[in-house]
Amino acid sequence: MAVRAAVAGASGYAGGELLRLLLVHPEVEIGALTGNSNAGQRLGALQPHLLPLADRVLESTTADVLAGHDVVFLALPHGQSAAVAEQLGPDVLVVDMGADFRLKSAADWEKFYGSAHAGTWPYGLPELPGARAALEGSKRIAVPGCYPTAASLALFPAYAAGLAEPDAVIVAASGTSGAGKGPKPHLLGSEVMGSMSPYGVGGVHRHTPEMIQNLSAAAGEPVTVSFTPTLAPMPRGILATCSAKAKPGVTAESVRAAYEKAYADEPFVHLLPEGQWPATASVYGSNAVQMQVAYDEAAGRVIAISAIDNLAKGTAGGAVQSMNIALGFAEETGLSTIGVAP
């Protein structure tokens, strides 16, 4: 018997992608769909690619509407999940696709988000050491940020294997859907097509502490992260170019071996054959992470590059993957490693 899932924030990009995935999930039945400014509108007008749901009408995001579901996905702006979550009972699986419950450090939360810390939930990046165990049976899941997903998966094997010095440099390019559906002038097609531009430079991007949290845990020592996000002229995808100085004694072989070992049994992380590099186009619409790693001997650095779909594995796909674990479904249920290309 299928679980019944509600989606709060069904009119945005994360909500739309989640619905795209839930529509083909064999264990899930789609229940209430909510939005706030869009309540009362047909989903067909807001998400015209989701034809099977075209005649569904958005409701308001209230406790009443969200009640009576087995799972509630929250695809809300940062800072709004906590208030909704506390109105949901302890037996409902709540999957927060926002940032509210990702960080362990209240100080980091306050510094980067400027409000009171709501708490910390099991972190939905199953590939990290220990993450699966925390997710199994959990009723609360904090879905990681899209950049931290790409960057943490790229670098944690190097840290876990003791190959890298604790100073990571991460430069990532993201498609525009990562910035959401709110109409802002710098996100207009006229502005983004033909343009690459950085933002949140110098350690101020909110995903920075989340990367530090993940990589420090893998390294067993504090890792600093220099993170520069850039906006790329494409709708989806993250390409994360990540590097760190190699520890003494590192070789190309030891680097390769660490990544092969880390990802040998992972269903969604695909270490490419040597010489082939990832492209975001190859994971378009897919839950796969394509990855390659190299050791630059002259520069003395380990370089790992990952490509993900920011809305799929980076948000909604990651959410479904963690939901599967929490509910005891096979982890790959309803998810795919097949991209839509070209």
Added chain:
Amino acid sequence: MAVRAAVAGASGYAGGELLRLLLVHPEVEIGALTGNSNAGQRLGALQPHLLPLADRVLESTTADVLAGHDVVFLALPHGQSAAVAEQLGPDVLVVDMGADFRLKSAADWEKFYGSAHAGTWPYGLPELPGARAALEGSKRIAVPGCYPTAASLALFPAYAAGLAEPDAVIVAASGTSGAGKGPKPHLLGSEVMGSMSPYGVGGVHRHTPEMIQNLSAAAGEPVTVSFTPTLAPMPRGILATCSAKAKPGVTAESVRAAYEKAYADEPFVHLLPEGQWPATASVYGSNAVQMQVAYDEAAGRVIAISAIDNLAKGTAGGAVQSMNIALGFAEETGLSTIGVAP
């Protein structure tokens, strides 16, 4: 028990899209994959988005390799299918995604393709009147061209209902994948990004006689077609803007009624609510046709606009849909009306 399908031309865009669809088709098992210049290569190097098939190796396109399958898909350059097809037995379902068997008129074939006509197979556009019956149980299918799919579905209801004069004007924009994977200078990203350009203007495009064939059959009289294809800066998608002078007495209501009737029971053709217009982004990766129609009273024309994914419904999805009919599967098996957006 699943049918076993071979794909000849698995390294190109049509072949890749077909594999993407067959991978999730519950009744099909993927057999031999062939290519010519690429024989011997890993599919992972050629179609990096198809991770489950990454380790498959392309074979040569020979009768031996293609033997022993229930279905053989031919995704070959125009003019090459006939030679391969005649080596396959009469009990094998052969689905030709090229042009070789689409046209009924040998004269048209010779004029537009410059070679001898190979014959005519049942035409794989099930939405056209009588098409399904011809496909049921057939062992040979000619998959329509991508432009004729978009344009014929846009205009045939107007012709079938006797609403339009027999002079159609079709201007269609196609994504670049329609031009194939062969590297030509004008298809370079540097050339196509930021550019719209026409080609094959003035009735010389090879899809013109196919449109004429379809629309004339619907109208019951010869229809002329002025067809202008344009290359748009996007990887996939066709937007076909189609119009014809309205016959006397036509009204907005009679136009709407004709399209509602034509597509009421079609699983893949979606007539949008009045006032909403199709966008290629909404059918990205999907087998859906999104459509809208209007009557411009001042200009006296019926205007129908359709959006399809040229590789999906326009090629590989159409091929699977017709295969389903031919083999007696439910028509929607393995196909979806859900697009990947944004």
Added chain:
Amino acid sequence: MAVRAAVAGASGYAGGELLRLLLVHPEVEIGALTGNSNAGQRLGALQPHLLPLADRVLESTTADVLAGHDVVFLALPHGQSAAVAEQLGPDVLVVDMGADFRLKSAADWEKFYGSAHAGTWPYGLPELPGARAALEGSKRIAVPGCYPTAASLALFPAYAAGLAEPDAVIVAASGTSGAGKGPKPHLLGSEVMGSMSPYGVGGVHRHTPEMIQNLSAAAGEPVTVSFTPTLAPMPRGILATCSAKAKPGVTAESVRAAYEKAYADEPFVHLLPEGQWPATASVYGSNAVQMQVAYDEAAGRVIAISAIDNLAKGTAGGAVQSMNIALGFAEETGLSTIGVAP
């Protein structure tokens, strides 16, 4: 001695493009720059590509600020120009880049714009018959719409030469800058990249009556226009595919001859050699119109296709060209037929 020009609406796309052109115009000195919601801001923050003006600060759009200039360009939303223009003296050259003074028919204005008609000014498309004479010495100029520029130049030679029946079909693709800088959800990069979509279908687009006005004048009889604009995934450019049924006796040669004659001496309209078709990329940033024409004998239609830069020849370049004529400068002063490609 240079003329002094003010630009009202300097923060938008039309205003920005105008400034780009005026910066290299040898006879113009840039005076006041105004904006309303952006008054007080540095131009460097709003138009970061115009480095020589980066430190200029926008003022409010008031009669006082605009006073004391030889030329005032109005790059304002439709309907706002008339109020500003009447505060400017009769000796000031006022160039309206909005729609307010384009239409001769008050009834058309009221039908399409829903307000009172402000009047009709000399029409700034110098290539049309009689247009240059009306512009010489004029103190008021109505700059044409971008679509009417592309479509009128494509079709008027056919009408002027009596080659085409009075029923034109125009399907045009425009870059997103044509929709302006106001942030609307459907103009987000996430929405437009990878997507072609129509809008204003069925004769309701406001540029329709302007096309009818131009083509009817050329034909000497009323011409109907079926106009379908589409939004293309590129920042700039219009590709207008225009056709009409040929009158009896028309031949490919007579069509070619009419266009060669019409454009033999035009500095900005370039009829391409036979067989070469225009691309918007070739006119990016340029004031050129690239054009090709064909006669489709089977369909009995004349097809003319033009490519322009909607912001350059389609708006700001056209404005400068007409200003040059009005002020007695050489028509090509400060303008270029060189595009930026690829």
Added chain:
Amino acid sequence: MAVRAAVAGASGYAGGELLRLLLVHPEVEIGALTGNSNAGQRLGALQPHLLPLADRVLESTTADVLAGHDVVFLALPHGQSAAVAEQLGPDVLVVDMGADFRLKSAADWEKFYGSAHAGTWPYGLPELPGARAALEGSKRIAVPGCYPTAASLALFPAYAAGLAEPDAVIVAASGTSGAGKGPKPHLLGSEVMGSMSPYGVGGVHRHTPEMIQNLSAAAGEPVTVSFTPTLAPMPRGILATCSAKAKPGVTAESVRAAYEKAYADEPFVHLLPEGQWPATASVYGSNAVQMQVAYDEAAGRVIAISAIDNLAKGTAGGAVQSMNIALGFAEETGLSTIGVAP
């Protein structure tokens, strides 16, 4: 009296951009245009955006054709310039837009290019310390690579001021025109639109030793460079995200001051106001470098990000700028800091 310039390699992207610039250069007259495989063709068919040169016909690249010019620009594949250059007399200014004469180290040349080193010419990046003096009156100029232009200008002030440790990390995104006009499958529009992908990872890209050469000279000590180029879905532009660990005692103020000092008098390098970050769209078609710098205290790194047009300042604009210096023209002659946007 204008100097007469020949362009060898006029059919490619670098050659086309050079012609675009020379067409508006007041001191240059365009002489012979050569190509090899394209000899005999009209330039209008190869560079349709350069209308004033449309009827020019390409000649073969021979010493005879190139003779009798004051300046010869070589826009040839790497390794072909030396053979042509030695046939040109010592009084002709030869500007090599290829790599042949950029590197000082013969060992580096041989390692990265696999052929014999042809020599070292004055390096055409005038903003580097000492570069202008070497260019003045020189008859030979080696135009820098596009990535080294962007990266060296981003980081040399930090090294020259002693602010950065000698281990630079450079991740740069380039438009596809940087990969040239030769049709290769991975450069097809279908492949690049919607995709970010790295290449030449791990220190193997040929621009790496050139960056090391420039930054080491600025630092006065050997600098290692970890360089990762990525291909971005846009025709033009480079965004270079460059960082290095800060030396002890560095502050945000000392970093800012170093860059303000380095670029105070540079006509083409524009350090943006604090808080504003560069975008490649802002330098489209312009010779400007837009730059911003930050000090990330938590990560202990100086981060400098530059945006250039790879074909303009990164190749052809840089070539003209250096030619101006060599011939004693004002450095800005014929060049612009105005971009074409949006």
